[in-house]
Amino acid sequence: MNELIPLMVIVPLMAALVISAFSRFNTLTKALAFIVALCLPIIPLASNYGLHYFGGYEPILDNVTNVMYHPAITYSFTFLQQIFIAGVGLLTFLVVFIYLTKYRKVSGPYLFLLFLGTAAVTAMILTDDIFHMFVFFEILALAQVGIVAASSIDYSYEMALKYMILGSIGSPMMLLGIGFLLALTGSVNVTDIVAAVHNGLVNVKSPVFLLSLGLIFFGWLYASGLPPFHTIKSGIYSKAEPHGAALLQSFTVISMISIVLIMFRIYSTLPIFEVLIVFFSILAMILGVSLALTQTDFRRMIGFLAVGELGFIGLGIGLGTQFAITAGLFQALNEIIITALLFIGFGAIVNATDEVDTRKLGGLLAQHPKVSIMLLIGGLAMAGVPPLSGFQSKLMLVQASLSCGYPELSILAIMVSIATFVVFVKTYYTMFLKPKPKELELEGKEVPRSMIIVMGVLLVIIILLGVFPDVVTNGISNFVGGIL
Amino acid sequence: MKLYDQIFDVVKQFKKLFSPGPVTNADVSGSITAEIFLIVSLVLAAILLRHVNVLLAGLVTLILAVVLIANIPLIPKFKIEQEDSLEKMLFYAIITLAIIVTFMYWGGNFV
Numbered sequence: 001m002n003e004l005i006p007l008m009v010i011v012p013l014m015a016a017l018v019i020s021a022f023s024r025f026n027t028l029t030k031a032l033a034f035i036v037a038l039c040l041p042i043i044p045l046a047s048n049y050g051l052h053y054f055g056g057y058e059p060i061l062d063n064v065t066n067v068m069y070h071p072a073i074t075y076s077f078t079f080l081q082q083i084f085i086a087g088v089g090l091l092t093f094l095v096v097f098i099y100l101t102k103y104r105k106v107s108g109p110y111l112f113l114l115f116l117g118t119a120a121v122t123a124m125i126l127t128d129d130i131f132h133m134f135v136f137f138e139i140l141a142l143a144q145v146g147i148v149a150a151s152s153i154d155y156s157y158e159m160a161l162k163y164m165i166l167g168s169i170g171s172p173m174m175l176l177g178i179g180f181l182l183a184l185t186g187s188v189n190v191t192d193i194v195a196a197v198h199n200g201l202v203n204v205k206s207p208v209f210l211l212s213l214g215l216i217f218f219g220w221l222y223a224s225g226l227p228p229f230h231t232i233k234s235g236i237y238s239k240a241e242p243h244g245a246a247l248l249q250s251f252t253v254i255s256m257i258s259i260v261l262i263m264f265r266i267y268s269t270l271p272i273f274e275v276l277i278v279f280f281s282i283l284a285m286i287l288g289v290s291l292a293l294t295q296t297d298f299r300r301m302i303g304f305l306a307v308g309e310l311g312f313i314g315l316g317i318g319l320g321t322q323f324a325i326t327a328g329l330f331q332a333l334n335e336i337i338i339t340a341l342l343f344i345g346f347g348a349i350v351n352a353t354d355e356v357d358t359r360k361l362g363g364l365l366a367q368h369p370k371v372s373i374m375l376l377i378g379g380l381a382m383a384g385v386p387p388l389s390g391f392q393s394k395l396m397l398v399q400a401s402l403s404c405g406y407p408e409l410s411i412l413a414i415m416v417s418i419a420t421f422v423v424f425v426k427t428y429y430t431m432f433l434k435p436k437p438k439e440l441e442l443e444g445k446e447v448p449r450s451m452i453i454v455m456g457v458l459l460v461i462i463i464l465l466g467v468f469p470d471v472v473t474n475g476i477s478n479f480v481g482g483i484l
Numbered sequence: 485m486k487l488y489d490q491i492f493d494v495v496k497q498f499k500k501l502f503s504p505g506p507v508t509n510a511d512v513s514g515s516i517t518a519e520i521f522l523i524v525s526l527v528l529a530a531i532l533l534r535h536v537n538v539l540l541a542g543l544v545t546l547i548l549a550v551v552l553i554a555n556i557p558l559i560p561k562f563k564i565e566q567e568d569s570l571e572k573m574l575f576y577a578i579i580t581l582a583i584i585v586t587f588m589y590w591g592g593n594f595v
Contacts, residue, residue, distance in 0.1 A: 159568070162568070162570050162573065165570065166570075166573060166574070166577065169574075169577055170577075210588045211588070213588070214581075214584045214585060214587075214588050217584060218580070218581060218584060221580065227576070227580070228573065228576035228577050228579065228580045229573075229577070230566075231566045231567070231568065231572075231573060232568075232573055235568050272587055272588065275587065276584065276587055279587075282529050285525075286521075286522065286525045286526065286529070287562075287566070289518075289521065290518040290521055290522045290525075290559065290562065291518075291562070291563065291566060293514045293515065293517055293518035293521070294511075294514060294515050294518050294559055294563055296502060296511065358510075359502075359506055359508055359511070406532070408528050408529070408531045408532050409532070411528060412525055412528050412529065415521065415524065415525055415528070416525070419517065419518075419521045422514070422517050423514070426510050426513065426514045429510060430508065430510050434510075
């Protein structure tokens with residue numbers, strides 16, 4: 001059923017447009033949003049692996065050079081795409097579920113942005129066309145800006161505007177890099193570009209090729225929120241609604257791995273490419289965690305931790321071996337789920353207390369025991385405590401860096417995990433365990449039940465991935481073996 | 485004794501970091517952890533230079549350790565540089581471009 005492959009993008013895209021057009025009818029909008037959101041994780045699970053050529057243009061074999069050319073925009077659907085699209089689909093469903101149950105009157109444009117973002121990241125991870133990827137990268141950036149600007153949190157407009165201004169630097173750089181690649185190879189199809197590079201048709205030492213790497217790499221830093229964009233990325237997470245932030249971070253992670261996998265296929269012949277990735281990943285890990293340690297706004301704290309965790313993904317990709325890349329991609333999947341749990345859990349606390357400053361909170365364990373226990377387990381998973389999913393991926397990363405001959409990176413990864421643990425213990429203590437401040441009023445404020453249900457679902461996935469990591473890692477490893 | 489005074493002064497300087505709100509024990513502990521984490525992790529990362537040149541790695545690690553310890557507290561300085569100011573974000577974006585160009589220019593020799 002390869003016809004289902006384009007539907008993974010078309011369904012959320014059409015739903016976004018239809019929901020926005022009929023947003024005056026509240027019940028219809030709610031019903032439609034719920035049904036479409038429910039379909040999102042089902043479609044990738046029901047679809048077969050394979051390729052889809054838009055317009056039906058099959059690859060053409062050049063009989064002279066014996067090289068295959070791809071004239072159509074091609075979607076490639078393998079286990080990796082399946083697991084990530086199903087993951088973001090499930091998260092979109094859970095976020096839409098929270099949103100629909102939280103508000104009596106829903107906003108069509110807000111749902112439009114949520115579905116548009118999901119469609120964009122799905123297209124980014126499916127496509128084998130670098131320009132197509134860029135178009136959806138731009139659409140995603142606009143959807144992210146909209147989701148932040150639509151929140152009711154103070155200064156969200158300002159933060160969204162800053163993100164857009166920085167995007168106006170990062171995106172054209174990436175487009176220019178893609179333009180240089182097109183000029184060198186005559187194609188925007190990634191498989192064709194890779195074939196040109198590996199067959200020696202492109203001089204990898206040429207300044208134009210190196211410049212294209214530099215420009216696309218800079219755009220990737222913006223997309224993934226690695227330094228110097230870690231501040232704005234954590235800022236937009238903290239200014240979005242909690243369920244919106246949960247989805248935003250998943251968009252970031254998937255756009256990060258989509259772009260870096262394309263870059264890896266094209267530029268892996270250049271050792272400097274892996275050095276660059278490792279350099280910025282280390283920087284993200286150090287800055288993210290050290291800044292998280294000094295935050296008093298717990299939404300911002302999770303934002304910085306999320307950025308620090310991105311460093312682990314980059315580290316796996318940068319090490320470049322099959323095992324390391326598998327570990328990095330597994331870490332990406334874990335981060336999507338764990339960080340979503342934390343954003344929704346801490347969002348539930350904001351909902352119940354109207355307070356984000358940890359210094360003004362306390363004694364919440366007695367008031368919200370279910371949320372606090374699930375948040376505790378989520379935090380432990382992020383810090384890499386066994387037997388949770390974060391432990392498995394971080395252990396793999398430590399083993400990968402040791403086997404690559406970089407014990408410093410292993411020690412650094414362990415230190416970052418310990419510092420993450422400290423951040424979480426400190427925040428957990430100040431919010432849940434220390435005595436409740438007299439000024440804090442908690443009467444009549446409850447956590448929405450939908451948030452607790454969603455946290456429960458995410459927690460089950462975290463535990464299952466921790467106990468049975470092979471279910472995911474074997475498939476990812478096979479995919480990585482194919483691209484190496 | 486001078487180093488001890490300097491470390492003690494760090495705690496006092498953290499007060500400014502959390503102003504205008506109150507400073508709790510947990511916040512100060514977190515900041516001290518961040519301070520130590522920052523120094524150790526940067527020094528550790530510098531050791532990676534041994535893959536380029538062992539002597540260079542030794543020199544850079546030693547100099548970095550001395551410079552970082554002599555300039556504590558680092559976290560307030562880091563935090564000020566990484567606030568939500570658009571000017572600072574743009575400045576660091578340009579610095580990053582410069583770093584990438586540097587890597588490309590000299591790193592091209594390792595192709």
